[in-house]
Amino acid sequence: MLPCANYYRPETLAEELDALFDPLWQFGALAGELASDRDFVCVDYKNTAAVLQNFRGEIRAFANVCSHRFNRIQPGERGNRPLTCSYHGWSFDSTGFPHGMPRRDGFVLDDRERLCLTGYEVETCGIFVFFRKRSGGPSLREYLGAFYPLLEQIGSYFGPEIDAGTSPHAANWKLLVENVLECYHCSVVHQDTFVKTLGIGRAGIEQERFDGPHSSSHFPRTATAGEARRQKALAYLDTRAFTHDSFFHIHIFPNLFISSTQGLSFYVGNALPVSATETRLRFRLFEPKLDLTRAQRAAQDMINQSGKALGRAVIEEDRAILENVQRGVELSEKPGVIGRDEIRIAAFMRAYTHLMGGGSLGSIPPVDDHVAACDPTRSIAE
Ligand code: FES
Ligand SMILES: [Fe+2]
Known part of the structure; x- marks a missing residue:
């Protein structure tokens, strides 16, 4: 884990801008x-x-x-x-x-x-x-590594934008990053949104992928209470090009998030540091690229309305927690603990520590020790 002071010292943010943002x-x-x-x-x-x-x-x-x-x-x-x-x-x-x-x-x-x-x-x-x-320094293609073709591909599925905005958070930018790298919190924080509406949040992380400082994973879906009704209402979207029964999430270091909810909607989030204890989350939401009939268009407009409300509710749910956490890191004297479902946080911290220490992009140690990630006394991110 990172020292708590990294989440509120202005000097740390200045070092991060110099080591992780500018170059x-x-x-x-x-x-x-x-x-x-x-x-x-x-x-x-x-x-x-x-x-x-x-x-x-x-x-x-x-x-x-x-x-x-x-x-x-x-x-x-x-x-x-x-x-x-x-x-x-x-x-x-x-x-x-x-x-x-x-x-x-x-x-x-x-x-x-x-x-x-x-x-x-x-x-x-x-x-x-x-x-x-x-x-x-490296070209964008080199920087993104294995995520370059993935971004090319996922972007090709984006249809029109359905929402965009910014949400000010009284929290350090890294808390926003760490929050989206796990869905361990989803079944608690997003019970009425992600879990109830989309069926996301009950199952553990799957298919984690790491390359350089970037990572991705799936968070599988479980059936919602009205699953049959939901399937029927969304049947017209079955011809979409990208489909997966999960919430798929990509983190591009340091602060870009791209996600897909079953290929039914796409989200781009960017955690922009304002100060050591304030961050602006800039977000954009998209429908999938599809040729729709007029009737389907009307159905999609309704889905977009609820998708937009859901997206904003989820951001608010996270914001409330993250502002508590910010207060917590300022009061705490010892680093926290992370478990198996938070393996991508361990990877983020490992890359962060390596790059902040002057290490090169090409020599970030791989995340291979899952046991260490679960054991706070042997934390791989310390
Ligand atoms: S024209 Fe830009 S400051 Fe004068
Ligand atoms: Fe969340």
């Missing part, structure tokens, strides 16, 4: 959000305000901070607008250069580096667009 690929946007000229998506966390922007089909990423006198350039979370500052009207091109400057002749233009926005690297895996602040 590694960070999730930025979904391709559909950047499909048209001038589409943009902003990503904000403690030391970062990034903007990903479509310039006539080219996706670029920059610091969303004007090189003139520091105004935020693109407002809000996403939209469609040229990359133009709303303070003195500088307009930036795809290289980050201010090609449009009111009263241009009043400026000395020979220091291009100073006039340009700070640029970030951008790479895409299927529909998932990532950026990296500190250049150099």
Whole structure:
């Protein structure tokens, strides 16, 4: 386990931003959000305000901070607008250069580096667009390893977005990560949501997969009280391309979550640190990609309504617990205990500790000792 102080010390967050966020690929946007000229998506966390922007089909990423006198350039979370500052009207091109400057002749233009926005690297895996602040290091394909083809594949099943939002949590970002790496809490915390409605949460973790700092697993379903009725109502979705009788969850290090509920809906969550004790969970929910008849469309709209309400209820249930846990880590003097169902947390902590200690991505020790993960005195993540 990690020392409790790692969950509230501002110095630890500063070290994490330096070791885990700035040099590694960070999730930025979904391709559909950047499909048209001038589409943009902003990503904000403690030391970062990034903007990903479509310039006539080219996706670029920059610091969303004007090189003139520091105004935020693109407002809000996403939209469609040229990359133009709303303070003195500088307009930036795809290289980050201010090609449009009111009263241009009043400026000395020979220091291009100073006039340009700070640029970030951008790479895409299927529909998932990532950026990296500190250049150099592995390509996105190398970084994602075995998860690269998995992300390409799962993204191809996403249909239209049905919900998007952010939820502020008074909790350290790692508590949000650890929470989604296990469904051990599901049968208690999500009794009325996951368990009752979807049949997820009673069975233990299955098919864990690890590569580098990333992991995935299935959380199998058990029959719900109205199982036959549920099956019948969802029968029109039987032709969907991706189907599995579980909740399938992927964690891309450090803070991206992608999940599929039986291939019936897809979720993308991003835990963005605001401070050592505050995190913004940014989420997007999708229906599966399918050609629907008009009647099926109407049925899907109803399912989307309840899926949206369910998704938000689950986020709230987790948030309430995680804010308690935050208070708990601040009061506790000894590390906690993890068991077999929490093996992915052990893997996360192992990768975290390795990378925070200056270890390389290529030499993260594999998670092979399940017994050690169950025995707090031999914790593999210490
Ligand atoms: S601060 Fe952006 S144009 Fe002046
Ligand atoms: Fe949960």
